Amino acid sequence: MGEIVYILCALTSIMCAVLLGRAFYRTRASILLWSTLCFCLLAVNNILLYLDLVVFPPPSTVDLRLPRGLVYLAALGLLVFGLIWDSD
Numbered sequence: 629m630g631e632i633v634y635i636l637c638a639l640t641s642i643m644c645a646v647l648l649g650r651a652f653y654r655t656r657a658s659i660l661l662w663s664t665l666c667f668c669l670l671a672v673n674n675i676l677l678y679l680d681l682v683v684f685p686p687p688s689t690v691d692l693r694l695p696r697g698l699v700y701l702a703a704l705g706l707l708v709f710g711l712i713w714d715s716d
Contacts, residue, residue: 634678641671662710669703 645667652660673696680692 631682638671638674641667641674645671659710659714662706666703666707669699673699
């Protein structure tokens, strides 16, 4: 059941990134660009989570916790940077 949730979370992040990207293309609002990039990285994070817990289960030698954490930190950092950059 968890595998389905990981896949659905990744697909949801991808769809949010696509919709935000389309809105950015139409309006050129920079906050939409930062949000799009954030959701792209969140999708990568969800894919890494799926790989870490389903493809390479915990007894394996592959540990993706550090890359997942760094991607998540980069996603939130981009969003915070965009919010600060856009504030007037």
